[in-house]
Amino acid sequence: MTQIGSKLSGLWxxxxxxLRDSDFSSLPQIVAWEEPSFQGRKHEFTSECYDLxxxxxxxxxxxxxxxxxxxxxxxHPGFQGQQFVLEQGDYPCWEAWSGSNAYHAWRMSSFxxxxxxxxxxxxxxxxxxxxxxxxxxELTEDCPSLQAMGWNSSAVGSLYVHSGAWVGYQYPGxxxxxxxxxxxxxxxxxxxxxxRPEVQSVRRxxxxxxxxxxxxxxxxxxxx
Amino acid sequence: MTQIGSKLSGLWxxxxxxLRDSDFSSLPQIVAWEEPSFQGRKHEFTSECYDLxxxxxxxxxxxxxxxxxxxxxxxHPGFQGQQFVLEQGDYPCWEAWSGSNAYHAWRMSSFxxxxxxxxxxxxxxxxxxxxxxxxxxELTEDCPSLQAMGWNSSAVGSLYVHSGAWVGYQYPGxxxxxxxxxxxxxxxxxxxxxxRPEVQSVRRxxxxxxxxxxxxxxxxxxxx
Numbered sequence: 001m002t003q004i005g006s007k008l009s010g011l012w013x014x015x016x017x018x019l020r021d022s023d024f025s026s027l028p029q030i031v032a033w034e035e036p037s038f039q040g041r042k043h044e045f046t047s048e049c050y051d052l053x054x055x056x057x058x059x060x061x062x063x064x065x066x067x068x069x070x071x072x073x074x075x076h077p078g079f080q081g082q083q084f085v086l087e088q089g090d091y092p093c094w095e096a097w098s099g100s101n102a103y104h105a106w107r108m109s110s111f112x113x114x115x116x117x118x119x120x121x122x123x124x125x126x127x128x129x130x131x132x133x134x135x136x137x138e139l140t141e142d143c144p145s146l147q148a149m150g151w152n153s154s155a156v157g158s159l160y161v162h163s164g165a166w167v168g169y170q171y172p173g174x175x176x177x178x179x180x181x182x183x184x185x186x187x188x189x190x191x192x193x194x195x196r197p198e199v200q201s202v203r204r205x206x207x208x209x210x211x212x213x214x215x216x217x218x219x220x221x222x223x224x
Numbered sequence: 225m226t227q228i229g230s231k232l233s234g235l236w237x238x239x240x241x242x243l244r245d246s247d248f249s250s251l252p253q254i255v256a257w258e259e260p261s262f263q264g265r266k267h268e269f270t271s272e273c274y275d276l277x278x279x280x281x282x283x284x285x286x287x288x289x290x291x292x293x294x295x296x297x298x299x300h301p302g303f304q305g306q307q308f309v310l311e312q313g314d315y316p317c318w319e320a321w322s323g324s325n326a327y328h329a330w331r332m333s334s335f336x337x338x339x340x341x342x343x344x345x346x347x348x349x350x351x352x353x354x355x356x357x358x359x360x361x362e363l364t365e366d367c368p369s370l371q372a373m374g375w376n377s378s379a380v381g382s383l384y385v386h387s388g389a390w391v392g393y394q395y396p397g398x399x400x401x402x403x404x405x406x407x408x409x410x411x412x413x414x415x416x417x418x419x420r421p422e423v424q425s426v427r428r429x430x431x432x433x434x435x436x437x438x439x440x441x442x443x444x445x446x447x448x
Binding site: 097170 | 311312319321
């Protein structure tokens with residue numbers, strides 16, 4: 001018969017997460033493997049990698065695991081080409097970090113941690129046209145569809161990040177090309193390396209290593 | 225010289241969005257085109273489509289636009305196969321709705337509106353193993369990385385949706401296979417049509433057609 005009192009129990013409860021700088025006590029860390037499914041040679045990084053080929057024994061990432069922090073990967077060396085925002089977790093193949101778009105980027109050749117991912121508040125102002133012109137909108141929350149909020153267009157031509165780091169996506173629901181927006185102004189969509197002024201969903205980049213409001217639940221142990 | 229007083233101005237401000245049932249005054253609506261980029265024959269739907277081939281003159285969607293509501297599309301007729309959560313916006317090609325995963329589903333042959341997307345509060349309990357066993361965690365907010373919150377595994381074996389609709393993803397950052405979780409219990413991961421018990425990010429499905437806290441910004445008109 002099961003005795004409730006003898007069980008280990010608990011609850012991993014997520015209160016509205018409010019991040020604080022002190023949550024970032026540990027180093028950002030990413031491990032890259034040469035082959036998919038975490039096979040072959042591997043290399044561990046705790047700071048930016050400008051060019052994978054000159055940093056370790058292999059030139060392309062087959063799979064990766066983000067152990068801590070939030071990172072941004074790039075298709076080419078020198079932080080060039082398609083961008084991939086990498087939160088903590090397992091990326092067993094290139095499809096796991098690449099967006100769902102017509103041009104498939106199977107390479108990831110440079111990456112760096114995102115420094116401002118621990119901001120407590122995030123705010124971005126979007127403009128429909130280049131040079132901060134046209135309709136504008138201010139966001140402080142994740143938005144899987146700008147059009148659902150009345151943006152009435154798939155176009156974002158320029159933007160200004162007041163605080164936090166954000167990631168914009170070509171298509172609704174966080175799909176397609178990914179663009180990292182860090183604090184500062186982007187007067188033209190080509191400044192975020194887009195091929196066209198198309199952004200349909202936007203979310204905050206959050207490093208969620210907080211210690212408060214989280215309790216683990218070990219599995220329940222049946223009594224004999 | 226520009227005169228501030230003569231300009232039309234405003235601010236599209238997003239206060240923390242709290243949805244209410246009354247926001248859903250309009251019908252859900254999706255338009256499907258036979259060809260990519262909104263070309264060729266088209267058909268408009270305001271309720272579920274069990275089998276595209278028997279509902280209109282073409283059997284597959286080349287592009288789509290969600291005009292209102294939030295929908296879920298399926299790879300095969302009869303709401304079978306891969307799932308695609310479709311928020312309001314433009315989907316000019318199949319890559320726009322398909323996830324970034326190794327198996328590319330270029331077909332979308334059935335779809336339906338998500339009825340519970342207008343819930344004000346959302347809550348889901350995840351379990352590491354099948355049959356609601358092992359570690360568990362409760363979520364009320366979007367989570368782009370379960371591992372960043374200490375889940376310590378890429379596995380979710382079963383779950384219970386208390387309220388709201390949720391979408392789970394195979395990889396962190398809302399990537400890979402998408403799984404729609406509507407209220408009720410899922411005692412085994414094959415009940416959400418997964419091939420393996422792998423869920424690394426989870427977010428709420430929200431229909432954000434609210435009228436409060438949103439003000440449009442017409443473009444500024446320079447005075448002469």
